[in-house]
Amino acid sequence: MRVVEKRQLLSADQIGRTLQRLAHQIVEQSGGAKDLAFIGIRRRGVPLAERLAGLVRDSTQVTVPVGTLDITLYRDDLSTVGPQPVVHSTEIDFPVDDRDLVVVDDVLYTGRTVRAAMNGLFDLGRPRRIRLCVLVDRGHRELPIEATFVGRTVETADSEIVEVRLKEIDTEERVMLVDRVD
Secondary structure (H helix, E strand, O other): OEEEEEEEEEOHHHHHHHHHHHHHHHHHHHOOOOOEEEEEEOOOHHHHHHHHHHHHHHHHOOOOOEEEEOOHHHOOOHHHHOOOOOOOOOEOOOOOOOOEEEEEEEEEOOOHHHHHHHHHHHHHOOOOEEEEEEEEEOOOOOOOOOOOEEEEEOOOOOOEEEEEEOHHHHOOOEEEEEEEEO
């Protein structure tokens, strides 16, 4: 499968401004940063969660913990991923019990990744509340899951893919709409 870039959805500056807005919304709707924690879904949700925590710290002087969640073993399509799926570590070194968790991911699509993330979190304890923050919501939900905090909503066709590229992983910073070409 080959992909062809169609258009840029967000530039590096727009990603920065979007995260700033999301950080303010999260603090405002949480009544402050007390008992708040960010959980980044591995891969690109992790640097986004770390950036949001930094923005919250800058504006509130409260250090919000950040955890990393690997959902590989919680996927409902694990048997189709491959015979030996690569499992990375989940790194959440704070209690999730009675915590206000904000799960962070780059793109919300079918909702299956978020369902897997919630299953993983419930294995660790019982949070007071779990909310979802995504950089891009592209629609096409298969499960009744929606984000509380959305950076940008984009209407897409089934053949299109939203590619988030972050400097921490991809050495460039932008969000692109690409098309699958057979």
